[in-house]
Amino acid sequence: MSAALILDACLVLLVLAVAVWTIAARETFPAIAGFVSYGLLLAIVWVRLSSVDVALTEAAIGGGATGVLLLGAAARLTDRAGRRPAGIGLRIMAGALCLAITAALAFVILTLPDPAPTLAPQAVAGLPATGVGNPITAVLVAYRGIDTLLEKIVLLLAVIGVWCLTPDDSWGALPAPWGTARQDDAIVLLARLLAPVGVVVGVYIVWVGADDPGGAFQGGTILAAMWLLVMMAGLIAPLPATSRRLRRVLVAGPALFLAVAFAGFAMSGDFLSYPPAYAKWLIKLIEAALTLSIAAMVGVLVIGPAVRKR
Amino acid sequence: MTAEQLYGLCGAGLVGLGLFGLITAELPLRRIVAFNLLGGGAFVVFGVIARRGAAAGLGGDPVPQALIITGVVVGFAATALAVTLVRRLHEETGTTKFDQDELPPETVKLSDATLSGGNP
């Protein structure tokens, strides 16, 4: 038995144990501490599955955005689980159903066809036409560009949905996701030291995304985390939903993507097709604009709407 | 057993656990957490399929890997929207439980709440 397989077994057991804890914990807060740990462990799982791009996404989302979102919500929602949890009958039925689904999935996993079907050769064969070296970036922005375009629109819709939940009398007010607590000097120091480094790392992750693991979403999420950190330290105020500057940044990326997609009709005769001569630069331009928009969208989604003044 | 099968079984277990939590959890926030756990398991199963497709010098099939990234992004957007909904519900009614019988009498009932948030 090799060291690698022992490592994999340890990791799988640990992930499953943390998942059981997250589901079984009685109080909400321990469950969320478990869930944040689960996200960080999944980043290692992705590295073991040779999906470094996904590992970067999971680390940025699981370690930063989701944790801040859920911890903030857990502190504010004051209700606790009631005296009587779900009935024993329901639990047994749910348990049986879930066991059946797990067993079916396990059966599928163990009987997957061999050799496995793959699109990797086709993805690599098309790389020269796109000018980028990372096949995942090529899939995201070129081969399946329509998915990525719609995904950004889903993010925008979520932002609109979150803003729609502002109470009428608070429309235009500043969101105050962390109350108006006094500045904590340790957090201020962290923000002052970390934010500039984090911005550089975020831009770096986007830049290398053209040829190595990385990309707009991973880098944008890190930028969003830095924006959140500076706001958490109280160094800058959150922007209100009515801010025109914020709205411009939010739509800049999707709008540019859409414009290039339509320009494809004129330049090379089809929606979302890049003329080969400029493909690399168009993709980089779209990625740069998307990064800024993603940073703004993730930030707004975590901050949430303005709440009613009491 | 190969490492891929190990992770695949792990993903299958996570899907089952997440679904169990989604059905049995009492508080909406816990259901959101369970739903994300389920999503993570589904992504791992899909990631195993990507890993098995390793060819042409790549560590895995890039198409499912890119789809997983899209899935993570959409999952995050849905989570943020759900958390905001639950927070707003709590702001209006002081609770996030849907079971009206369990509410203490002085709590505003959902039906009476001014969910529109309009001025009186």
Add this chain to the structure above:
Amino acid sequence: MSLLRDLFTVLMVSAGGFCFLAGTAGLLRFPDALTRLHALTKADNLGLGLIVLGLIAQAPGPLGALKLVAVWLLAQLAGATATQVLARAVRAEGRDSP
């Protein structure tokens, strides 16, 4: 030369692993949150530093080595801040519920 480099890596990574062992022993044995916080952020960061030192010898180039050091410095900053704010939270929690 390569053998000497590998020996250095083995020594440093083993020492780092020992620090993680010490940190976990502290987590398991120490009686309260403040001392556990101490074990967590001191021993583990030292362990990470030793592992980074050992891996620098295996790094592909000076830039790769620099990135490893950057990771360690960032982890130090995160560890120092988290300890500070968590320790305050522990003290506040203790005051609320004696």
Add this chain to the structure above:
Amino acid sequence: MGEFLTGSACFVLAMVALGLVRILRGPADADRIMAPQLLGTGGIAVLLLLAAATGAPAVVDVALSLALLAAFASVAFVLAKGSPAPGKADEP
């Protein structure tokens, strides 16, 4: 060398697992929020060891992201706890 580094990663992961079990059991919430911190440091060590063991330099970038975000959970926890919950006034 690769086998030794993978074995070391396995050892560090086992230590993290033991610590995680202790931390998640509490008793205080401040104990539990040390879990992301522990996984931050330990996870970075595991990732760096794996990057060297498998010769995949891009994995170092994942460790870099984890290091950037390692303090986030603790900071968010302290801020969330520090501000009074607006819903509390409604409760009897």
